[in-house]
Every structure is written in structure tokens, then in C-alpha cells.
Amino acid sequence: MKPNQILNKKELAPSIKLFDIYAPDIAKKCLPGNFIIFRLHEYGERIPLTINDWDRQKGTIRIIVQEIGRATKELGNMNIGDVILNLMGPLGKSSEIDRFGKVVCIGGGVGTAVIYPIAKALKEKGNEIIGIIGAKTKELVILEDEMRKISSKCYITTDDGSYGKKGFVTDALNEIISSQKIDRVIAIGPIMMMKKISEITKLHSIPTIVSLNPIMIDGTGMCGGCRVRIGNQTKFACVDGPEFDAHKVDFDELLHRNNRFAEEEKDSCKLLNQGGKDE
Amino acid sequence: MNKRPVKERIKDFEEVALGFSKEEAIAEAKRCLQCKKPLCINGCPVQINIPKFIKEIAESKFSDAIKTLKETNSLPGICGRVCPQESQCEMFCILGKKGKPIDIGTLERFASDWEIQSQKSKVKSQKLETQKPIKMAVVGSGPAGLTCAGELAKMGYEVTIFESLHKPGGVLRYGIPEFRMPRDVLDREIQYVKDLGVQIRCDVLIGRTYTVDELFEQGYKAIFIGSGAGYPQFLNIEGENANGVYSANEFLTRANLMKAHDKNYHTPIKIGKRVGVIGGGNVAMDAARVALRLGAEEVYLIYRRTEKEMPAREEEKENAKEEGIQFKILTQPIKIKTDVQGWVKELECLQMELGEPDESGRRRPVPIEGSNFSIPLDTIVIAIGQTPNPLIPSYTPNLKTEKKGTIVIDENGATSIEGVFAGGDIVTGAATVIEAMGAGRKAAKAMDEYVRNKVKR
Ligand SMILES: Cc1cc2nc3c(=O)[nH]c(=O)nc-3n(C[C@H](O)[C@H](O)[C@H](O)COP(=O)(O)OP(=O)(O)OC[C@H]3O[C@@H](n4cnc5c(N)ncnc54)[C@H](O)[C@@H]3O)c2cc1C
Ligand code: SF4
Numbered sequence A: 001m002k003p004n005q006i007l008n009k010k011e012l013a014p015s016i017k018l019f020d021i022y023a024p025d026i027a028k029k030c031l032p033g034n035f036i037i038f039r040l041h042e043y044g045e046r047i048p049l050t051i052n053d054w055d056r057q058k059g060t061i062r063i064i065v066q067e068i069g070r071a072t073k074e075l076g077n078m079n080i081g082d083v084i085l086n087l088m089g090p091l092g093k094s095s096e097i098d099r100f101g102k103v104v105c106i107g108g109g110v111g112t113a114v115i116y117p118i119a120k121a122l123k124e125k126g127n128e129i130i131g132i133i134g135a136k137t138k139e140l141v142i143l144e145d146e147m148r149k150i151s152s153k154c155y156i157t158t159d160d161g162s163y164g165k166k167g168f169v170t171d172a173l174n175e176i177i178s179s180q181k182i183d184r185v186i187a188i189g190p191i192m193m194m195k196k197i198s199e200i201t202k203l204h205s206i207p208t209i210v211s212l213n214p215i216m217i218d219g220t221g222m223c224g225g226c227r228v229r230i231g232n233q234t235k236f237a238c239v240d241g242p243e244f245d246a247h248k249v250d251f252d253e254l255l256h257r258n259n260r261f262a263e264e265e266k267d268s269c270k271l272l273n274q275g276g277k278d279e
Numbered sequence B: 001m002n003k004r005p006v007k008e009r010i011k012d013f014e015e016v017a018l019g020f021s022k023e024e025a026i027a028e029a030k031r032c033l034q035c036k037k038p039l040c041i042n043g044c045p046v047q048i049n050i051p052k053f054i055k056e057i058a059e060s061k062f063s064d065a066i067k068t069l070k071e072t073n074s075l076p077g078i079c080g081r082v083c084p085q086e087s088q089c090e091m092f093c094i095l096g097k098k099g100k101p102i103d104i105g106t107l108e109r110f111a112s113d114w115e116i117q118s119q120k121s122k123v124k125s126q127k128l129e130t131q132k133p134i135k136m137a138v139v140g141s142g143p144a145g146l147t148c149a150g151e152l153a154k155m156g157y158e159v160t161i162f163e164s165l166h167k168p169g170g171v172l173r174y175g176i177p178e179f180r181m182p183r184d185v186l187d188r189e190i191q192y193v194k195d196l197g198v199q200i201r202c203d204v205l206i207g208r209t210y211t212v213d214e215l216f217e218q219g220y221k222a223i224f225i226g227s228g229a230g231y232p233q234f235l236n237i238e239g240e241n242a243n244g245v246y247s248a249n250e251f252l253t254r255a256n257l258m259k260a261h262d263k264n265y266h267t268p269i270k271i272g273k274r275v276g277v278i279g280g281g282n283v284a285m286d287a288a289r290v291a292l293r294l295g296a297e298e299v300y301l302i303y304r305r306t307e308k309e310m311p312a313r314e315e316e317k318e319n320a321k322e323e324g325i326q327f328k329i330l331t332q333p334i335k336i337k338t339d340v341q342g343w344v345k346e347l348e349c350l351q352m353e354l355g356e357p358d359e360s361g362r363r364r365p366v367p368i369e370g371s372n373f374s375i376p377l378d379t380i381v382i383a384i385g386q387t388p389n390p391l392i393p394s395y396t397p398n399l400k401t402e403k404k405g406t407i408v409i410d411e412n413g414a415t416s417i418e419g420v421f422a423g424g425d426i427v428t429g430a431a432t433v434i435e436a437m438g439a440g441r442k443a444a445k446a447m448d449e450y451v452r453n454k455v456k457r
């Protein structure tokens, strides 16, 4: 086994792929909420990806990637046995794992891959987890079994109604909130989704955490490209985040900033954990 | 010194300065008076034996010259190009009192380039046989780390450099553009350090991938931290997060490390017709000249004091002006205005005038009331300075730092943690390549002493 070698690959949904990568140093230390940055070849971009799961014994980390741009497609085309040229991590602050009580964990699109390790850790800590998985359509629903296993109840919504309930994760959240007291909400997905959820939970004063996906380069606090506005402060998502208090996040600014390179036909190196199109 | 014509050079990223031909180098070297008490050496932070290497050039003994340089400076090709010679060696040159000082930097560069070109007579760098391999760790592969590692390897230690980016070199790789520091020069100098037996491990972020304690657990006997001052400063004015506003680090990293200017590379960089670079140091000059080469039609350098106070190297100021960068001095940005999509539209500024001198002795710029005016811009690059990256201190309890985030060291480069040394920009704040190298060298000596005294049984 070589460092950065792909040991397992699985297609979870069209254009959503799972990889287990041999990266013992990262596997040894990573915690829920951490991410890595990869680069595939001399010409490639540096792209951040959240660590979805890990096996400290085997020395592997699991990443789930949606093929959106050039680099993620190139990664999607790699196979078992291939070696990823550059892989660095674990990066970012880890999630706050504490006893909160009843926690609603919402994953939109590939955001489900990001929320899963957090939800799992929260469950192990003794919280009750209510899961919500949102996707455009049935075949894009991922990690359903995993989420069901740790949730007391798991809602699924699809935009077209092909699976679960027709509608959005916000509908499911409203339904949950109307019938019980919720102690915390964690939402990870497209920026618009996180914004909408934040608006709802703010009304109900429920502490809410989101994980942000600005464009990144180094992931170490060196370039400031990943800056986000939190309250009236500028923060670097790669080192100060990526998780922040949803009620303080300037989502509109992030929406704008993530369009910075939309015209260039190149892959923007966003933290690709969110699925769904923000563009 | 010879330079490529402006018209030609602003279209590409090839080196601007051409250096000396053999004849020119010998002629310049022959001007040296070979002073009994050479003052120039005092101006060099690593105390190169300047008259000796110049004499060797004058006598066409180029391989001796490079040997002399490398006794104290393992990266002469870099220093010859980027040192602020006018405030160091050349400032002290006695010839400068009446006329032109010896062009020491270009001679240094000549010797190094000669070595690269004449493979045959290349000064052999060899892996040194270690009797008892003792492991030493170096964090960061900028000039401080490379120098420290090189020196330790020469002493016979088994040295590993840990670098967080995917390529070594630090600012020399991601910050200083190719037209000032060709990458083959950098690669050669890094190869030299590798040839000394130094291992470079990229993609390792110390603090996260391994902590300082874990490095000790892995058997490293002493650790040098040379992680630089790579944390970008912002102005804290309205609109600073607008689309089209880059920190100089982001802008230069995209252009240099990620080679966004080259169509074959995938990382994007976006630049408008009118670019404003805020700042007056080397970083600002580099950003402005990169913007020009990326196709900007107008590039402004916006600085709140006057040209005299700009900390950039003289040569870079001159190059920038020659290339058509417009200096807007005594100008203080106060607000960035945007369009509805969040893109930069214009920069609102205040006109300044020079008032009383401040603590630094420079006359303090004070705003002229009601002098507000706006510069229409598409792209803004903020190059007002970098502070030390707080990552290592924040993941290393007991590592003492100053308020500004610099690591505290004693006169030997030792930090508050036993066996941990530091040097370069992480200690001084953003400074110079040669000072970082000097610090790396000094720390290597102290680490050797430390290991001899405390660890060797
Ligand atoms: C654009 C620009 C132009 C400049 N021009 C000049 C010039 O003309 N002349 C001059 O003398 N000086 C110049 N300088 C300043 C000079 O480059 C610096 O003073 C010098 O590079 C400092 O060296 P260093 O080794 O301390 O740090 P750096 O060169 O910053 O290197 C630090 C390295 O450590 C790595 N690192 C950081 N944290 C970690 C970590 N936790 N784990 C692992 N690795 C880590 C970084 O990625 C980096 O590679 C310029 C600087 C810039 C930005
Ligand atoms: S290293 Fe810098 S200061 Fe020293 S001789 Fe060379 S150019 Fe001058």
C-alpha cells in the first residue's frame, strides 16, 4: 500500500463517488468536520473535500465527491490502485461534539456526506438525532442506511417527489419543529438551503451550525481567499471554520464570492461538500 | 545591469533582469578595490567573503567564486536576485561614496548562473556520510528552513523538512514571480539542499498532520520552525470581501504557485482592465507587475505615503515605473464600492499630506478633510503586509509568542520549548530572504550545540 493510494471506490449515485484512501497520518488524527485538500497532477487545482469517515486501524479515510468541475471529474475517473499526487490534512476546526439533547441533522445533496460523521459522533455522545436528507431526485439520495441507523427518525425529501416526501428539507424541518422541542440544528448543503434553514431556526431561536464551502487554495490561512463574513468579522473558513453559527453568517456574500470564477471554465476550488448547484 | 526591453517583457513571465555576460562580470569584478577592511561584508547578513569571491571572478576562477559564496550562503542564485543590496552590502561599498558601488548582487548571481550552466565544473554537492544519524526536523521550506536544513545536513545530521504546500520554496515559490526569480534557479538551489541529503516532505501541515510534540515522539532531536509570515492583512474597510478583491497572497499564489497565467494550468485567476494594488513594498510591486502581465490595461499602485517611504527594493520600483505602473501616492483607501452582483466598481480614497514624523522617523500621512475621490477599478489587490501564521502557535501550547504573533526566541534562536528553535519571518515578521537565511544558519549552529550537549549520550 502506498500513501494516498485509492483502496476502494464505489458509485453512490450518478456522478457521486466514494473513495477509501490510504492516508494513515490523516486517518490517525482526523475528527468530524475536518477536511483534506487534494491535487491530482502538475496542472491540477487544489480542491478541498470533507472527510466522511475513517478507519484508524487500517489507516484509511473516506471521501465522497460529486463531479462538478474538472478536478472532481478527474478524481471521479480515478480507480482502485491509483495514487493521488497530493493530499494534505486534516484541516479545519473539528465539529463541536457535546451533549445537546435533540439534534436535527440536515444534509442537502452531497452535504449528507459531510453531516454524517458529525451526526454519528453526536449520536455516540448520547444525543438524539433526527435526520433529514434532501435531494433533487431519488437516485441522488445518499447514505440513507447510515443516517437511518443513527437517527431516531430520518426524513427524506426529494424536489420531484420521486422518493420520500415531495418538497424541501425546510418543509421537514418545519414539521419537526412544530411538534417538539429541538436543541440544535446542523445543516450542510447548498448555500441557499443553509440560508433558508437559518432563517427558520432564527425565528425559533434554535442554535444552528452550518458548514461553509468558500473557494480555497492553501487551506492553511495563507491566501485569505476563503474569507467569509461572520457577524461583523471576517473569518478564514479553512482555519476558523468551516463550521460557523448559522445565524451570524452572511450567506449572500458567500453566494457572490463563490461565483468569482464562474465564468472561467475551470473548477472553482470550493469545499465540495455541498452538492446541489449554487451557481 | 542589463534588462529586457519593457515592450517585450510585460507580455510574459520570463526574467526581466539579464545579469552579466562573462566579460561584463570580469570587468565589474576588476573594479573592486580589494579593501583591507572590506565594509561590504558588514552589510551582508550572512557575512559572505565578498572581496574574495569578487577577486575569484576577476581572475576567471568561477568555480572558486561559487565555492566561496556557498561557504556562507547556500542560495546565492536567489540572493543575487532578490536581496535589497542598496541597503546592505552595496550600501557599504567604499566605491559608492564617490560613484557607483560594485554591483555585488549581479556578480553573485553571475557566479551561481555560471555554475548552473557549466555542468562539468559544477561544484559537487555530496551526501555526507553520517556516523550516527541523528534526526532533525525543519518546518517550512522557505529560505529560513532551506538554509537551516542545508547547514544541519553539512554537519552530518539526518534532516527532514516538512512543508504544507505541495511544492517547496516558501515565498520564493508562491510569492515572488518568475520574472524576478526564474523557477529553474529556485529548483536548482532546492536540489542543492536535497543533494546534501535533506529530505523534503510536502503536504505536511505541522500543528495538524503532526504536532511539535509528535515530531519529538518520531525521534527528531531538535526542531526548527521557519513557517514564515504568511497571514494576509486586510484594511478592514467596507466592501473588502467584494468579488475582485484579492489579498496579495491569493493573487500571487494563483499566479505563481498554481501558474494560473499559463493556459495549461487549471487554477483560474480573474483580472479586469483596471487594477489597483494597495501597498508600497516588494509584494505590492510584484502584484502590480503580475497584473500587467495578465493583461490589465491600467495598473495603479496606491500608497498612503510618498515614493521615498515605499519599502520596496529600488530596482523593483524602477522596473514597475518603467513598465507603466501608475503610482498614486498619498492616497488612503477608505471604501470599496460594488455592483449588485458584488463585484468591485470603484475604490473611494482620501488624499493625504505628510505631517509630523512618527516613531519610525517617517513623516506621518494625515488625511486632507473633504478630499474624497474615487478610482474606477475592476480588480483590487491588497498588499499591505503579512503577519505570522498563527496556526503552529495555536496548536503548540507553551510556545511563547509576542502580541503580533511572532515566536519569541533567545539570542541563539531557541524558543520557550526545549529543543525547539525558530527563525525567519515567523520571528521577525515579514522581512527579507537573506535575513531569514541568516536566522536559519544561526539556528542550525545552536541546534547542533544543543544536541551535542543535551542529547548525545
Ligand atoms: C511577494 C513577495 C515578494 C518579496 N520580495 C522580496 C525581495 O525582493 N527581497 C527580499 O529579500 N525579500 C522579499 N520578500 C520577503 C521574503 O520573501 C521573506 O522575508 C522570506 O521568504 C521569509 O522566509 P521564511 O523562510 O521565514 O518564510 P517563508 O518564505 O514564508 O516560508 C515559510 C514556509 O513554511 C510553510 N509553512 C507555514 N506553516 C507551516 C506549517 N504549519 N507546517 C509546514 N509548513 C508550513 C509555508 O508554506 C512556507 O513554504 C518578499 C515577500 C513576498 C511575499
Ligand atoms: S547575500 Fe545579499 S547582502 Fe550578502 S553579498 Fe549577496 S547581495 Fe549582498
Ligand code: FES
Pocket: A215, A216, A217, A218, A219, A220, A221, A222, A223, A224, A225, A226, A227, A236, A237, A238, A239
Ligand atoms: S484557503 Fe487560503 S486562507 Fe483559507
